[in-house]
Structure formats: C-alpha cells, structure tokens
Amino acid sequence: MTTARQPTGALVSRMHGWATHTISRRLLGAFLLVFLATYLATAVVVLSATRTSITKAELGTLEQLAHLELNNLNNRFDQLATNLHAWSKLDVMNDLASGDVDKRVARALENLKGDYSLRGDLYAFDSSGHLVASSDRQQGAAALPDVWKAHGQLGFIDKHVNPLGQGEVVVLSTPVTSAFSAGYSLGTLVLVYPWAAVQATLSGQTILLRQAENPVLLASLLQTADTAHLLSALTRPDADGWIEIDGTRYLANGAKNDDGLAAGWSIVTLKATASLDHTLDIVALKLAGLCALLSIPLTMAIRWLAQRLTAPLRELTQVVSAITATGDLSRRVTVQTDDEIGTLARAFNDMTARLDSASGERERLVRELESSAEELEAKVKERTRELTVTNAELTDTLEELKAAQSQLIHQEKMASLGQLVAGVAHELNNPIGFIYANFPHLEEYAHTLIALIDDMRGMRLSAEDQRRLEARLKEADLDFLRQDLLKIIRSGQSGATRVKDIISSLRSFSRLDEALEKPARLEDGLDDTLALLQHQFKNRIDVVRDYRLNQSVLCRPGQINQVIMNILYNAAQAIEGRGTITVSTRREGESAVVAIADTGSGIPPDIRKRIFDPFFTTKKVGDGTGLGLSISYGIIEKHGGRIDVESEVGHGTTFTLYIPLTPTATALATDDSTTD
Numbered sequence: 001m002t003t004a005r006q007p008t009g010a011l012v013s014r015m016h017g018w019a020t021h022t023i024s025r026r027l028l029g030a031f032l033l034v035f036l037a038t039y040l041a042t043a044v045v046v047l048s049a050t051r052t053s054i055t056k057a058e059l060g061t062l063e064q065l066a067h068l069e070l071n072n073l074n075n076r077f078d079q080l081a082t083n084l085h086a087w088s089k090l091d092v093m094n095d096l097a098s099g100d101v102d103k104r105v106a107r108a109l110e111n112l113k114g115d116y117s118l119r120g121d122l123y124a125f126d127s128s129g130h131l132v133a134s135s136d137r138q139q140g141a142a143a144l145p146d147v148w149k150a151h152g153q154l155g156f157i158d159k160h161v162n163p164l165g166q167g168e169v170v171v172l173s174t175p176v177t178s179a180f181s182a183g184y185s186l187g188t189l190v191l192v193y194p195w196a197a198v199q200a201t202l203s204g205q206t207i208l209l210r211q212a213e214n215p216v217l218l219a220s221l222l223q224t225a226d227t228a229h230l231l232s233a234l235t236r237p238d239a240d241g242w243i244e245i246d247g248t249r250y251l252a253n254g255a256k257n258d259d260g261l262a263a264g265w266s267i268v269t270l271k272a273t274a275s276l277d278h279t280l281d282i283v284a285l286k287l288a289g290l291c292a293l294l295s296i297p298l299t300m301a302i303r304w305l306a307q308r309l310t311a312p313l314r315e316l317t318q319v320v321s322a323i324t325a326t327g328d329l330s331r332r333v334t335v336q337t338d339d340e341i342g343t344l345a346r347a348f349n350d351m352t353a354r355l356d357s358a359s360g361e362r363e364r365l366v367r368e369l370e371s372s373a374e375e376l377e378a379k380v381k382e383r384t385r386e387l388t389v390t391n392a393e394l395t396d397t398l399e400e401l402k403a404a405q406s407q408l409i410h411q412e413k414m415a416s417l418g419q420l421v422a423g424v425a426h427e428l429n430n431p432i433g434f435i436y437a438n439f440p441h442l443e444e445y446a447h448t449l450i451a452l453i454d455d456m457r458g459m460r461l462s463a464e465d466q467r468r469l470e471a472r473l474k475e476a477d478l479d480f481l482r483q484d485l486l487k488i489i490r491s492g493q494s495g496a497t498r499v500k501d502i503i504s505s506l507r508s509f510s511r512l513d514e515a516l517e518k519p520a521r522l523e524d525g526l527d528d529t530l531a532l533l534q535h536q537f538k539n540r541i542d543v544v545r546d547y548r549l550n551q552s553v554l555c556r557p558g559q560i561n562q563v564i565m566n567i568l569y570n571a572a573q574a575i576e577g578r579g580t581i582t583v584s585t586r587r588e589g590e591s592a593v594v595a596i597a598d599t600g601s602g603i604p605p606d607i608r609k610r611i612f613d614p615f616f617t618t619k620k621v622g623d624g625t626g627l628g629l630s631i632s633y634g635i636i637e638k639h640g641g642r643i644d645v646e647s648e649v650g651h652g653t654t655f656t657l658y659i660p661l662t663p664t665a666t667a668l669a670t671d672d673s674t675t676d
Contacts, residue, residue, distance in 0.1 A: 062253035106133035119197035156261040168195040205270040519552035546584035566628040574600025602649040
C-alpha cells in the first residue's frame with residue numbers, strides 16, 4: 001500500500017509546487033477550478049431538468065394516445081350499434097315471423113356483411129330463440145345462447161368464447177319488433193364481432209384492462225404471462241410514472257372509459273426507456289463537448305491576462321531587488337501602461353526620486369500612495385457598478401430575444417400549417433365537387449328508371465309475360481328499392497353538402513393571400529372559425545351571433561383569424577359541461593369591435609394581468625405553450641388596436657378586440673417590417 005501511494009503523493013506534490021510557484025499559475029489554476037466546478041453543477045442541473053421535462057412530455061403524450069385508442073374503440077362499437085339498430089328496423093326482418101321461408105332475411109344479412117365489410121357475422125333468431133338466418137352459410141341449426149339475449153333496446157356482451165363458433169368475441173344484440181304491430185317481438189338480431197378485430201384497432205405497446213374477474217383483456221405486446229404481476233406493476237408505478245415489467249422499465253400512463261358500450265375498459269400505454277436515455281446521452285455529450293471547447297479559449301485568455309498583469313510586477317520586483325542590493329536610487333521602473341499598475345510604477349519612480357533628494361519627502365510620498373490606493377479602489381467600485389448594470393441590461397435583452405424567437409417560430413408553424421390545410425382543402429374540393437354535382441343527375445335518373453318500370457307494368461302484355469314481369473319485380477322487391485334508393489341518394493347528397501361546406505370553411509380560413517392588407521368582413525372570419533371549431537362545441541356549447549358591424553375592415557385577415565381562433569379555443573376549454581359563447585361585432589367611432597364572451601370558469605385577478613406574457617399558461621404540461629394570447633396581443637397591437645379583458649370567477653370572461661377600420665401608416669409600416 002505504501003509503495004502504491006508514493007507515486008500519487010509525489011505527483012500531487014509536484015502539481016502543488018507548479019501551481020504555487022508564480023502568481024500567473026495560481027490565477028490560472030483558480031480560474032480553471034471555478035470554471036469546472038460551476039460548469040459541472042450547471043450540467044447536472046440541465047440534465048436533471050431535461051429528464052424531468054422529457055418525462056412530463058412523454059406522460060402527456062401517452063395519456064393522449066390512450067384517450068385516442070379508447071375513442072377509436074368507442075367509435076367503432078357505437079357505429080356497429082347504430083348500424084345494428086337500423087338493420088333491425090328493415091322491412092325484411094318481418095319475415096322472421098314466417099321463419100324466413102323465401103330466405104330474404106338470410107340474403108339481407110349476407111348483403112349487409114358484404115356491403116359494410118363486417119369482420120364478424122350477423123345472426124337472426126325468432127321469438128322462441130331458434131336461429132332463422134345468418135350471414136355465415138355454414139352455420140346450421142342453433143339456439144340463442146343465454147349470454148346473447150337482449151335485455152332492453154341494445155345489449156353489449158363483453159369478451160367471451162363464441163358459443164356458436166370458435167375464438168373469442170364481443171357481441172351486440174338488439175330485439176326485433178314488428179313494423180306493423182308496435183311492441184310485438186319478432187326475435188333477436190345479433191352481431192358477433194371477433195376479438196381479433198378489436199385487437200387490430202390498438203397500436204403500440206398497449207395494455208387493455210376491464211373491471212371484471214379477469215381484468216387483463218389484451219397484453220400480447222408484452223412477454224409477461226403473470227397477470228397478477230402485471231396488475232401489481234400497473235397499479236403501483238413510481239412517483240415519476242415508471243413501472244418495471246419483465247425486468248424492463250417502462251413509462252406508463254392511461255385512460256379509463258366511464259361510459260358508452262365498453263364502460264369499465266381502461267387502456268394503459270407504455271414506452272421503454274431507450275428513447276429517453278438516448279436523448280439524455282446526446283445532451284450529456286453536447287455538454288461535455290461544450291466544456292472542452294470553452295476550456296481552451298478560457299485557458300489561453302486567463303494565461304494571457306495573468307502574464308499581462310504580472311509582467312510589470314516582475315520588473316518592479318527586479319528593480320526593488322537591485323536597489324536593495326546596491327542602494328542605487330537612480331534606477332527607475334519602465335512605465336508601459338496607463339492603468340493602475342502603470343500608476344503604481346510612476347508612484348514608485350517618484351518615491352525613489354524623493355528618497356534620493358531628501359528624507360523629508362518620504363511622508364508626502366506615502367500620502368500620495370494612500371491617495372492613489374483610494375482612487376484605485378473607487379475606480380474598481382465604479383467599474384463594478386457599471387458591469388452590474390450592463391449585465392442586467394444584457395439579461396433583459398436576452399429574455400426579450402427568446403420571447404421574440406419563440407413567437408417567430410410559432411408564426412412560421414402557423415403559416416406552414418395554413419399552407420398545408422389550404423393544399424389539402426384544394427385537393428379535396430374538386431373530387432367532392434364532382435360527387436356533389438352528380439347527385440342531382442343520379443336522383444333524376446332514378447326517378448326516370450322508376451317511372452319507366454311503372455310504365456312497363458301498365459303496358460298490355462300477354463298473360464305469361466305479365467306474370468313473368470310481376471314475378472321479377474317481386475323478386476327484386478321494387479317497393480323497397482323505390483324507397484331505399486331515394487333515401488340513399490338524399491343521404492349521400494346531404495353528406496356531400498356537409499363535406500363541401502367544411503372544405504369551403506377550411507379554404508377561406510387558411511388562404512395564403514390573407515397575410516396581406518386587404519378589406520375583409522370580420523363576420524366571415526368568425527363564421528369560418530366557428531365552423532372549424534364545431535367539433536369542440538357540438539352538443540355542449542351554444543353559440544350566439546350578434547353581428548352589427550357588416551362592413552369591410554382594412555387588415556390582414558389571416559392574422560385576425562388566428563387571433564379569433566386562439567380566443568374561441570380558449571373559451572371552449574374554459575367551459576366545463578354545457579355553456580354559451582356569444583360573438584358580437586359593432587362599430588365604435590373609427591374602430592371595429594369584436595366581443596367574444598363565454599360562460600366559463602373565469603380568470604382570477606392575480607392571473608389576469610399575466611395572461612398576455614410569453615410562455616405564461618395555467619394548463620398542464622403538453623396542453624399549451626403559453627404563446628397563443630401573447631401572439632394575439634402582438635397581432636392586434638401591430639394593427640394599431642388593443643385587447644380588453646373582463647372576467648369574473650365562476651361567471652365567465654369577455655375578450656374585446658378594437659381594430660381600426662383603416663390602420664395608420666405607422667401601424668402598417670411596423671407590421672410590414674415584422675412580417676419581412
């Protein structure tokens with residue numbers, strides 16, 4: 001042990017001797033130690049903050065993904081339930097009372113399976129529970145299983161083994177009642193949906209759970225077969241959202257389905273640590289590289305500064321040593337600079353001159369040295385104050401540049417998104433136009449064909465031809481085709497109209513030429529924005545319009561639409577449950593006024609004064625950047641207007657935009673420079 005420590009002790013001793021030999025080396029060592037200690041502490045804080053930020057962002061993404069998966073399942077089951085209920089009302093279902101003698105129900109079920117591309121099969125049972133028809137031609141006689149019996153209007157049977165086939169399925173069942181006698185039960189219509197189709201709608205590392213004796217519905221993407229261990233890991237994650245399954249750590253978050261057909265189902269989405277660790281490794285490597293790059297010029301600068309500072313001191317030491325050794329007061333120090341060291345050199349020269357002339361001058365020289373020291377201290381203090389003020393100004397400027405940079409990036413993203421939406425709307429407009437334009441002709445042709453068939457039935461034909469014609473018409477079920485064909489045409493025409501209106505709103509909202517000053521009606525932008533946000537309002541928020549302006553305003557419509565979109569979206573999020581949003585326009589003097597009022601939760605007074613600050617947001621991580629209202633405030637300000645806010649907690653908020661009808665030349669010039 002002693003032999004091993006000797007080289008280390010000798011090395012430390014040599015390094016200490018090298019560092020303490022001269023002042024320049026001491027300065028170099030001290031500055032490097034301070035730099036390394038500060039940089040390492042900063043790097044640790046940056047890595048910790050980066051890990052926390054990435055983890056929070058990933059948790060928000062996993063929760064959104066789980067909600068999306070649940071919505072896909074709910075939408076699929078709701079669509080199947082809606083179709084099943086509609087199919088049970090078809091006229092052909094009345095044949096269940098006669099046991100489907102002419103096999104119309106069986107053909108209808110087979111056609112429905114093919115037309116709707118069903119993954120499962122349809123079964124029709126009569127009122128006594130006997131299988132009458134099915135879309136599976138190979139299915140023989142069978143009785144209605146007890147688990148499939150409908151209790152009420154519509155039944156949803158959770159995952160189970162198919163009693164009439166193989167594999168696991170979920171089942172939707174609904175009673176079939178007579179169209180001619182209200183309340184008379186004809187039987188039961190059952191849709192058997194294979195579990196593989198449910199599994200196909202899920203993506204990524206997903207675990208599907210339910211509230212039952214076998215809670216794990218789907219965990220095929222993991223290798224574990226221990227259900228109890230899996231549930232224990234999912235119900236007891238770490239404080240930061242991490243769980244360990246099969247020796248692998250995952251970041252987990254999920255969502256629960258509280259209503260709908262699959263109520264009680266939950267989805268947990270997982271993500272392994274590989275991507276997070278890779279990102280942190282990249283950040284650590286960049287910090288290490290930055291440390292190496294900064295240490296080289298810093299070392300050179302410190303060494304150069306130390307040499308410049310100590311060179312005059314070395315010369316002064318040599319002169320003093322020579323005077324002490326020889327007593328020759330005629331020696332002088334060379335004055336090379338005008339800074340404090342140069343002042344000290346001149347004072348030393350004056351001192352030696354006065355010592356040489358008379359000993360009485362020594363006290364005066366001491367007083368001059370004291371005065372010089374006080375002056376030097378005052379200069380140092382003044383320079384320190386100046387550096388402090390300059391540092392504060394640089395910090396404020398840096399924060400302003402960060403905010404401006406974030407706003408510019410957000411504006412570029414919005415411009416790119418608008419260009420993308422405009423391109424998609426343009427590409428969709430032509431094909432939907434063809435579809436919309438063809439429906440009137442299709443309806444006209446259908447009427448013509450039906451009238452032609454009616455005329456053929458009225459023609460004088462031989463008894464045999466007449467009988468054959470009637471048989472063919474009965475086989476084709478002309479009355480049903482006459483009604484259903486027109487319904488299908490009108491339904492398709494209605495859908496095409498809705499799609500055409502949505503595309504029109506998208507094109508109007510995101511036109512690229514809206515970035516230039518032009519006369520525009522603010523009411524058109526409000527209507528387009530409300531149409532795009534309809535999915536946020538549907539069945540929840542009532543919209544009241546009170547338009548009294550009804551004249552054009554010289555502005556940048558694209559930017560004004562962005563402001564309206566931000567305020568309306570925030571208003572929708574502020575309303576929990578049902579509520580009302582009132583949009584009104586009017587003219588006050590030479591300004592157009594747009595007021596957007598909601599009945600949401602309101603804004604507390606202590607937060608209201610900060611809502612326009614960049615990066616300030618009350619939403620959780622991942623739901624907002626804190627730039628929407630800040631950018632909106634900047635847009636209205638550049639138009640020469642202002643935004644007023646009135647809010648009462650628990651009663652709602654009103655945003656009022658004041659936009660000049662004709663912006664001043666100063667406002668337009670400022671806005672042009674910003675855009676460029």
